[in-house]
Amino acid sequence: GSEGGPVSGMAPRPAPAAPLSRYAALLSCDCQTANPGLAGLLHTNSPVLKGRSNWAEYYYRALQEGVHYLEFDPGFAVEAVKEALKPSSRSRMAAMAEAAQKFAYTYLSQRSRVLYYVKAISEYNKLFGPGYMKATVADLPPNRPPTMDDILALRMYPSTWRQGLA
Incomplete structure (x- = not known):
């Protein structure tokens, strides 16, 4: 609708878990892409039904289908929801x-993600030698542990990484 904000695009912060936890099942319609919102859905107290996709976020390989989420093929979301809502599926x-x-609380908390990104940036930097990403990692605070806001504020442009200009 025209009365609200944009209806597409990425939200700067994930939706709060509390309102989502009232639903019997949540859909993550990955099918054509990796869904950055899946991490937020996993934090709720509702089962997550995830569309099958060839795309992945960094933590997808650690998730187990049937343990952490129920996967469905594109075009079969209705059937997956019906299966999840059956009384025999409750437990x-x-x-x-x-x-x-x-x-999610163990691996996808803000702190866990910051630690992952700091490690990923540091290891990536090692591939190209000392100082390759000096301008990028120099923006991390030296006197305190980094926060997610620090990570999001980093100047990370893949084209400049490739050129060694970051």
């Missing part, structure tokens, strides 16, 4: 929501 869906939430 399995509850266990899945709990496992997903534990995974």
Whole structure:
């Protein structure tokens, strides 16, 4: 609608988990791309149904289908929701929501993500020799642990990385 903000695009912060936890199942419609919102959905107390996709976020390989989420093929979301809502699926869906939430709190918290990004940037820098990303990593605070805001504020432009100008 015209009365609100944009209806597409990425939100600067994920949706709060509390309102989402009231739903019996949440859909992550990855199918054509990796969904950056999946991490937020895994934090809720609702089972997540994830569209099958060849795209991946960095943590997807650690997730287990049937343990942390229920996967569905494109075009079959309705069937997946019906299966998840069956009374015979309640205990399995509850266990899945709990496992997903534990995974998210352990590996997808803001602190965990910051540690991952700092390590990824440092290891990537090592591939090209000392000082390659000096201008980028110099923006990380030297006197305190970095925060997600610090990471998001980094000047990371892949074209300049390739040229060694970052």
